[in-house]
Structures are given as C-alpha cells and as structure tokens.
Amino acid sequence: MKLVFHGHDYRYAVEQSLLAFFPQERPVYDGDQGEDWAQVDLACRGETWTAVTELCRGGRARGEASVTVPAGTDPYEAEREKQKAVKLSFFHAARALTGVTPPWGALTGIRPGKLAARLLEAGKTEEETERELSEVYCVSRQRRRMCLETAKAGLAAQRDLGPRDIAVYIGIPFCPTRCAYCSFVSNSVEKSFHLVEPYLQALLAEVASAGAMVRELGLRVRAFYMGGGTPTTLKAEQMDRLLTAFEAAFDLSACRERTVEAGRPDTIDPEKLGVLKAHQITRVSINPQTMEDTVLQAIGRRHSADDIRRAMAQVRAAQFESVNMDLIAGLPEDTPAGFRRSLDECLELGADNITIHTLSLKKGSRITLEGTRLPGPEEVGEMLDYADPTLRAAGFAPYYLYRQKYMSGSFENTGWCMPGQENLYNIYIMEELCSILSLGAGGSTKMVDPGRERIERVFNLKYPLEYTQRPEKIAANQQAFAEFYRSL
Ligand code: SF4
Structure with missing residues (x-):
C-alpha cells in the first residue's frame, strides 16, 4: 500500500497500524x-496536534485524532503523543473501512503492556488505566485484563531490582533438526556436529572474561537463562x-533463578537432567509447541507426542522448582x-508455566518459503479464546506478554504461570x-541504565563458525558493556 505523509515521517508508527489491519500489505513509499x-497528515494549532488519515482500499474512509502537547513538554513525551495521534487517526480510518476492531485495538508495538505500566506508574488507578x-x-476486554495483570507483574519485578542488577543469557545455537517455522540462527546438529566443541571452547573463554568483567564492575546477577x-x-x-565454568566465573549468590531451555524432548535424558540439577538449575522449559503427532510432523520435528510425555516424566522425577511448556x-x-x-x-503433565505463542511467520522460515497451509486468524482466535479461561480455571495468570511482526491475527505471546512461578528473566x-548480558552466538546484549531512560545494544556474531573465529568481536562487545556502566 502506498503511504503518503504530510507534516511528519512516523513511518514505523503507521506501518505497525497498517499491519494490524492488513497483515498481507507491505508499505510502499515511492511510485504511483x-x-x-x-495519506496521513499531521498539523499543529496552538498546543493541539491533529492527525488525519485518508484511506483507500476497496472503498474510502477517513479517521482523525488529536492530542495536546503543552509548551515545555519533554521532547521524548511530545514525540510519543504526536505518534499516538497518527496511529489513532489511522486506526479510526481502518476500522471505519473494514468494520473490524483488532484484539489490541489501536495499540501497536512489541510491548502493549508498557502503556498500562506507564499509566500505573504515573499514579493512575487500575480502573482509570483500564478505561x-x-x-x-x-482494546478488547480480555486483552485489557491481560495488559493490567502483566503490567502489575512487571512493576513487582521492578521493585525488587537494584541499580546494578543484571541478568545473564547464554545461547546454544544448535538443534536436532530445524523446525518449519524457525527463523532463528539455529544449526541442525547433524549438519554442524563438528562445530559444537569449538563453539563450546570459545564460549568457555567468553564466560570467563565476562564473569571477570561483571565482578570488576560490581554488578549483581539476578537471573540466568540458557536458551538457543x-x-x-x-x-x-x-x-x-x-x-561449572559459569559458576566459577560469576558470583551467583544473589541469582534468584537459573533456567535452561530443554526445548526438544529428543535431546533430554536423565543424565543431562541430573547435570542440570547438580548445577542448581531451578527451571527447565520443555517446548513441545503441540501435542498432536500430525502437527509435530508438519513442523519438521523428528519426535512424537509420546517422546514429550516421556521427557516430562523424567523432568518431574528430577523435581525442578518450575517447569515451563511452550x-x-x-x-x-x-x-x-x-x-x-x-x-x-x-496441564495434565504438570507444567506450572505455560507460554502460549501465536505463530509469527518471519522471512527466513520454511513455512514462508514453502507456502504451507495454516489455520486462519479466526481459528487462531478460537485457540486463544480457549486458552485464557482454561488457564485461569487451572489457577494460572498471565505475567508477561509481547507481540511480534507478522503475527497470525495480530494477537500476542503470553507467559502464564501459577502464583509465584513467574520467570523473572522473561519479565x-x-x-x-x-x-541483559548475552554470551554466545546470535544473542544481543542490552544495556539499560537504572532510570531506564538510556538503552543501548550490541549484537553478537550470528553464526557459530564466525563466533569461534572472531574473538575480537566478543572483546569489543564487552568493552562497550563496561564503558556503558563506567559512564553511569
Ligand atoms: S527448536 Fe526452536 S530454535 Fe530449534 S529449530 Fe525449532 S524453533 Fe528453531
């Protein structure tokens, strides 16, 4: 769809609104x-900024929204308000044209809960925030409730964090086979078995130097997560x-949880689970994605639902504090x-954390490339409509949520858990x-100042081979991390 702007260049804001209504559309800025x-215009009169959207797609509709930006408003806040007017005007036009209200209404972006958290932090009551x-x-009633609950879980986690608290992530970018929907940089072990040991050697070196840096900076590790x-x-x-190397390098005395993703049941056995227990891993995540054999086959898993049942029996026998299933x-x-x-x-298998994702089709995934048939947005909505009351009836509550681009039906990913079983790292x-200090290939280190006003990122090398061959990149990332903290 051709997008024309007057008076602003809020491309990202408009593109997000476009995707919420028309997921197949791609923004175009040049040509006929x-x-x-x-056409999205933004104009100012006094302290009032008014956005008007004219939308043409099998019909025509107009939407308008205004915000007040008093003189002296913090520039960051002023930008946010103007973008809000732009998004709302697009939303009103698209809703008038399609007759559809997306589940998240006019809220776009990865973290819809952030707005609720901001309103609560600013002193609004829950009722005012919901209104x-x-x-x-x-925003739909169901999503408003989830928004408030996850915002409150975030604020509770925030209260417990000190200014020099961090989390550490270690990435292991290997999988037994590649799932059809995967867009991660994950190498199937079969094809890259020879890379695993050199990768581990490079990772051990990074763990040692990162641990020394964290000690020297006087930072406190509150959560550890190993994923892939x-x-x-x-x-x-x-x-x-x-x-063993991780425990030797880092002071983990204040670490509240240690998670390892044991994602694929075909990689789990009692010996490995014994190693995790011996190293005080508190939480494991088993990620079946489905318990249907036909679906497991369709996504390229080389295991059955029975393998998941067997893995869960082993995990239960090992008695971890918390078990997640995706x-x-x-x-x-x-x-x-x-x-x-x-x-x-x-639920029957005894997970106390259940994360419900909505399929998000990114460019690199096999499903996108092969054009596989998928359930439509209505069916996905039906699935999520079942999940919410079922999980609540089982005693679960949502504690974090986020959205991704190209998500089926413009829904969300939500972490649900039993009371007290929140995975802090996810929050x-x-x-x-x-x-988040991220070690290993494919991850990104995010540096957040204690006031959460300054956020910077450095990216690790993506592929295991280049990660092992270019230790200078690891050193540069660590230097950036140290400089960030020294500058505070
Ligand atoms: S288990 Fe996860 S990371 Fe590995 S291939 Fe499947 S989706 Fe990708």
Missing part, C-alpha cells in the same frame, strides 16, 4: 499512488563443563480441537527492567 493508499485502554485505544537453539543438544559432559497457536495442520487437546495435556527482558 495505485488503488490502495493511505483509557478501552475508550482511547479500543536447544541447549540440551550439548552432551551431558559438555553441559557440565559449561555450567505451545504455539496457529501451527500448520493444527485445528482449534487439536490445540485444545494440546493445552489440556500440558526483565520484555519490560526492559535491567541489562
């Missing part, structure tokens, strides 16, 4: 107007070496009935509450 276009989400942003890929593709002996709504070949069976079984990273 064509049949599908939107604003409803009346200004037209699938960390449990490492052999038990390799995992033992890595966790499901995805909208997988190829899945149906609302199949999703219902999957969720019911995860820290989603709410940007503290720095």
Whole structure:
C-alpha cells in the first residue's frame, strides 16, 4: 500500500497500524499512488496536534485524532503523543473501512503492556488505566485484563531490582533438526556436529572474561537463562563443563533463578537432567509447541507426542522448582480441537508455566518459503479464546506478554504461570527492567541504565563458525558493556 505523509515521517508508527489491519500489505513509499493508499497528515494549532488519515482500499474512509502537547513538554513525551495521534487517526480510518476492531485495538508495538505500566506508574488507578485502554485505544476486554495483570507483574519485578542488577543469557545455537517455522540462527546438529566443541571452547573463554568483567564492575546477577537453539543438544559432559565454568566465573549468590531451555524432548535424558540439577538449575522449559503427532510432523520435528510425555516424566522425577511448556497457536495442520487437546495435556503433565505463542511467520522460515497451509486468524482466535479461561480455571495468570511482526491475527505471546512461578528473566527482558548480558552466538546484549531512560545494544556474531573465529568481536562487545556502566 502506498503511504503518503504530510507534516511528519512516523513511518514505523503507521506501518505497525497498517499491519494490524492488513497483515498481507507491505508499505510502499515511492511510485504511483495505485488503488490502495493511505495519506496521513499531521498539523499543529496552538498546543493541539491533529492527525488525519485518508484511506483507500476497496472503498474510502477517513479517521482523525488529536492530542495536546503543552509548551515545555519533554521532547521524548511530545514525540510519543504526536505518534499516538497518527496511529489513532489511522486506526479510526481502518476500522471505519473494514468494520473490524483488532484484539489490541489501536495499540501497536512489541510491548502493549508498557502503556498500562506507564499509566500505573504515573499514579493512575487500575480502573482509570483500564478505561483509557478501552475508550482511547479500543482494546478488547480480555486483552485489557491481560495488559493490567502483566503490567502489575512487571512493576513487582521492578521493585525488587537494584541499580546494578543484571541478568545473564547464554545461547546454544544448535538443534536436532530445524523446525518449519524457525527463523532463528539455529544449526541442525547433524549438519554442524563438528562445530559444537569449538563453539563450546570459545564460549568457555567468553564466560570467563565476562564473569571477570561483571565482578570488576560490581554488578549483581539476578537471573540466568540458557536458551538457543536447544541447549540440551550439548552432551551431558559438555553441559557440565559449561555450567561449572559459569559458576566459577560469576558470583551467583544473589541469582534468584537459573533456567535452561530443554526445548526438544529428543535431546533430554536423565543424565543431562541430573547435570542440570547438580548445577542448581531451578527451571527447565520443555517446548513441545503441540501435542498432536500430525502437527509435530508438519513442523519438521523428528519426535512424537509420546517422546514429550516421556521427557516430562523424567523432568518431574528430577523435581525442578518450575517447569515451563511452550505451545504455539496457529501451527500448520493444527485445528482449534487439536490445540485444545494440546493445552489440556500440558496441564495434565504438570507444567506450572505455560507460554502460549501465536505463530509469527518471519522471512527466513520454511513455512514462508514453502507456502504451507495454516489455520486462519479466526481459528487462531478460537485457540486463544480457549486458552485464557482454561488457564485461569487451572489457577494460572498471565505475567508477561509481547507481540511480534507478522503475527497470525495480530494477537500476542503470553507467559502464564501459577502464583509465584513467574520467570523473572522473561519479565526483565520484555519490560526492559535491567541489562541483559548475552554470551554466545546470535544473542544481543542490552544495556539499560537504572532510570531506564538510556538503552543501548550490541549484537553478537550470528553464526557459530564466525563466533569461534572472531574473538575480537566478543572483546569489543564487552568493552562497550563496561564503558556503558563506567559512564553511569
Ligand atoms: S527448536 Fe526452536 S530454535 Fe530449534 S529449530 Fe525449532 S524453533 Fe528453531
């Protein structure tokens, strides 16, 4: 769709609104107007900024929204308000044209809960916050409730953090096979077995130098998360070496949780789980994504639902403090009935954390490339509509949520847990509450100042081979991290 702006250049804001209504559309800025276009104007009179959107796509509609920006408003806040007017005007035009109100209304962006957290922090009551989400942003009742609950979980986690608290992430970018929806840089172990040991050697060196840096900077590790890929593709002996090195390098006396993603059941066995227990891993994550064999096959998993049941029995026997299971709504070949069976079984299997993702199709995934048939947005909505009351009835509550681009039906990913089983790392990273020091290939280190006003990132090298061959990049990232803290 051709986008034309007058009086602003808020491309990202408009593109997000466009995707919420028309996920197949891609923004175009050059060339002829064509049949599908939107013109979004922003103008100021006194302290009032008014945005007007004219939208043409199989019909025509107009939307308008105004905000007040008093003189002396903080420039960052003023920008946010003007963008809000632009988004709302597009939303009103698109809603008038389509007759559709997306589940998140006019709220766009990765963290819809952030607005609720900001309003609560500014002293608004829960009722006032909910009213604003409803009346200004037209967020559905179910999403308003989730927004408030996750915002409150974020604020509770924030209260417990000190100015020099951080979380540490270690990435293991290997998996047994590549899932059809995956767009991560994950190498199937079969094809890259020879890379695992050199990768581990480079990682051990990074762990040692990062630990020394963190001690020298006087930072406190509050959460540890090992993800990937699938960390449990490492052999038990390799995992033992890595966790031993990690414990030696970092002071973990204030670390409140240690998570390892044991994502694929075909990588789990009692010996590996024993190593995790011996290193005080408190939380493991088993990620079946579905309990339907036909769907597992369609996404390229080389294991069955029975393998997941077996893995969960082993995990239960090892008695971790918390066990997460991930499901995805909208997988190829899945149906609302199949999703219902999957969720019911995860509950029966004893998970106390269940993360419900909505399929997000990124460019590099096999599904996108092969054009596989997928459940439509209505079916995905049906799946999520089942998840919410079912999880609540089982005693779960949502504690973090985020959205991604190209998400089926413009829904969300939500972490649900039993009371007290919140995974702090997920809250820290989603709410940007503290720095995340990321070790290994493919990750990104996020540096957050204690006031959460300054956020900077450095990116690790993506692929295991280049990661092992270019230690100078690791050194440069660590230097950037140290300089960030020295400058505070
Ligand atoms: S387990 Fe996760 S990281 Fe590995 S291939 Fe599947 S989706 Fe990608």
